[in-house]
Amino acid sequence: MRVDGAKGERFDEVFDYVVIGSGAAGATAARALAGTGRSVCVLEEGPAVDPAAFGADSWGAFRSMFRDANGQIATGRAFMPVIQGRVLGGSTVINSAIAWRLPDDVFAEWAALGLADALPPKELHRYWDEIEKDLSVAATPVEAWGSFNTLMRDGARRLGVEASPTRRYASGCGGTSQCLTGCPSGAKRSMLTTYLPQAESKGAVIVTGAEARRVRIVDRCAVAVEGKLSAPGRPSFMAKARRAVIVAASAIQTPQLLARSGVRSAHLGHHFMAHPGTPLTGLFDAPANLWRGATQGFDSTHHRRDYRVKIETIGLPPEVVFARLPGAGRRWKERMALAKQTAIFAVQTRAWAEGTVREGPFGALIRYDLTRRDMMQIRRGLRFAAELLFAAGAREVWPGIHGLPEKLLPGEAHRLEAGPDNPGSYSWILSHLFGTARMAAHGSAGVVGHDFAVHGVPNLVVADSSVFPTNLGVNPQHAIMAVARLCAERLAERTR
Amino acid sequence: MLGERDRAVLDALLPPGGPEGLPGAFEAGFEEFERGFRADAPATMRLGWRAALLVAAWISPLLIRRLPPLDRLSADEREAALEAMGKSRFHLIRQVFLLLKAVTSFGYGSTPAVRRAVGYDAR
Numbered sequence: 001m002r003v004d005g006a007k008g009e010r011f012d013e014v015f016d017y018v019v020i021g022s023g024a025a026g027a028t029a030a031r032a033l034a035g036t037g038r039s040v041c042v043l044e045e046g047p048a049v050d051p052a053a054f055g056a057d058s059w060g061a062f063r064s065m066f067r068d069a070n071g072q073i074a075t076g077r078a079f080m081p082v083i084q085g086r087v088l089g090g091s092t093v094i095n096s097a098i099a100w101r102l103p104d105d106v107f108a109e110w111a112a113l114g115l116a117d118a119l120p121p122k123e124l125h126r127y128w129d130e131i132e133k134d135l136s137v138a139a140t141p142v143e144a145w146g147s148f149n150t151l152m153r154d155g156a157r158r159l160g161v162e163a164s165p166t167r168r169y170a171s172g173c174g175g176t177s178q179c180l181t182g183c184p185s186g187a188k189r190s191m192l193t194t195y196l197p198q199a200e201s202k203g204a205v206i207v208t209g210a211e212a213r214r215v216r217i218v219d220r221c222a223v224a225v226e227g228k229l230s231a232p233g234r235p236s237f238m239a240k241a242r243r244a245v246i247v248a249a250s251a252i253q254t255p256q257l258l259a260r261s262g263v264r265s266a267h268l269g270h271h272f273m274a275h276p277g278t279p280l281t282g283l284f285d286a287p288a289n290l291w292r293g294a295t296q297g298f299d300s301t302h303h304r305r306d307y308r309v310k311i312e313t314i315g316l317p318p319e320v321v322f323a324r325l326p327g328a329g330r331r332w333k334e335r336m337a338l339a340k341q342t343a344i345f346a347v348q349t350r351a352w353a354e355g356t357v358r359e360g361p362f363g364a365l366i367r368y369d370l371t372r373r374d375m376m377q378i379r380r381g382l383r384f385a386a387e388l389l390f391a392a393g394a395r396e397v398w399p400g401i402h403g404l405p406e407k408l409l410p411g412e413a414h415r416l417e418a419g420p421d422n423p424g425s426y427s428w429i430l431s432h433l434f435g436t437a438r439m440a441a442h443g444s445a446g447v448v449g450h451d452f453a454v455h456g457v458p459n460l461v462v463a464d465s466s467v468f469p470t471n472l473g474v475n476p477q478h479a480i481m482a483v484a485r486l487c488a489e490r491l492a493e494r495t496r
Numbered sequence: 497m498l499g500e501r502d503r504a505v506l507d508a509l510l511p512p513g514g515p516e517g518l519p520g521a522f523e524a525g526f527e528e529f530e531r532g533f534r535a536d537a538p539a540t541m542r543l544g545w546r547a548a549l550l551v552a553a554w555i556s557p558l559l560i561r562r563l564p565p566l567d568r569l570s571a572d573e574r575e576a577a578l579e580a581m582g583k584s585r586f587h588l589i590r591q592v593f594l595l596l597k598a599v600t601s602f603g604y605g606s607t608p609a610v611r612r613a614v615g616y617d618a619r
Binding site (some may be wrong): 014055056057058059062063068069071077078079176178221259287289291317318319320321326327328329330331332333334336337339362363420424425427 | 533598599603
């Protein structure tokens, strides 16, 4: 059943479980809990967008499906846009649908933090097997590569380094470079088109336009979720929970919601980690057609362990590409005219930096500053990305970095490694967000325990990447889904 | 509504004429996009956009040692002043310039004329 809070539709019922958030974590948890035969309500702040309405208009997509129309910013020495979906299906609707199992070395780090039993690799791999079947995970098919993805393969072959087509949740990808706008071709297997309808078919009530403001906690027991509908006048709602409340609102929203609900922990909103990324543009003699091919169809993890970077191709529509091209006036237009001959390789780093998230008067206050070590990783990654671009045949690389020349020629990739140390000299995108309600056995070290419950409130659980003790170095949707499934199954068992 | 000074900024940023038949901002219909943007964008973004236009009009000329506002300058000087924003040693000015270009790009790059000119056919 669907309830549209934007139309003021009501749903004043009591549910066994109330799930806050409908992205990778919320949808996975809701589906698993609905499968037990108990009643489930999913609360989503954003709207439900009909996949038939997905188009090729980036601003339209930002406005309707992204938090703050993609204007959410982390501040520090640099301003970093923080990308998040705010739509039914969450960020899975607007991301590039990349599926990475947690690498063994990250599992080892988590085990060293005492989480081997709480997040056991064997169980998570079992879930990944199922999820991959459910969501048609496969390597980007050759017919969806397009030129710009093929260029990474060519560059990697010439350098003798590792690069491969990304494994993605997609079936019949047409390579339209429109993952960002929701995938108008309908190939992407987001939560909107998979787990949410499946949860609904098992009886879950899905409410859109419903912003959860706080969890009502009485005598250490979560009893309801209170919030506002997005209908005119912002009417209040209350969704009562008989057994548990599951918070899956993201590493930005979850700590704010818990703080508003009276949860007190020195770790809440702290340890915010991410994968900051910065792009590099290569100019080729022939068209690279960066708007024709799977959005992030190829990547290189060759330096994932040593430099802690991952290099990804990015296909984007012109209106997004243009903004980053250098110049103004005629010179900007000259670059636009060359845009079809460019390819973008982005460097994403597994940063060491930890920031904070708290509530401000106009939304989340996200404070995040990269460390010197992070900047060294990024600069090495940029050099590697430039070497890939040159090896693929780029005649110029446009760094877009303040303090470096506007273009680098073959043989000059090393200049990127000697680039500025100040993050403010680069342009960033912050995605993949973790750690603001981290898991630890004791309340003195984290916000939730090994059972995912907030310390001191046994039936208030956190199922999203807020609980992750570290960032991952790879795209997190797959890890988030498996962990949410584990959380839901343990909760169902515990609250039988 | 865009004022004369705002129009001067946008005209300098994306002037008529140039390579590959790329139109100017107003030839491409940017004004219509801007009206929608002002109606739909979050308040912080609208505020940022207004601030970006103001900085471009009143601060950018100073970066090339000319007196503001921008519309007093020649076409070449206007472009040079805007370019100087992108190269400014002040991070905030560079960010404001990026915002100016980003919003302009959203409107400009999504118009059929521009997409045609750069060879993008959204399937």
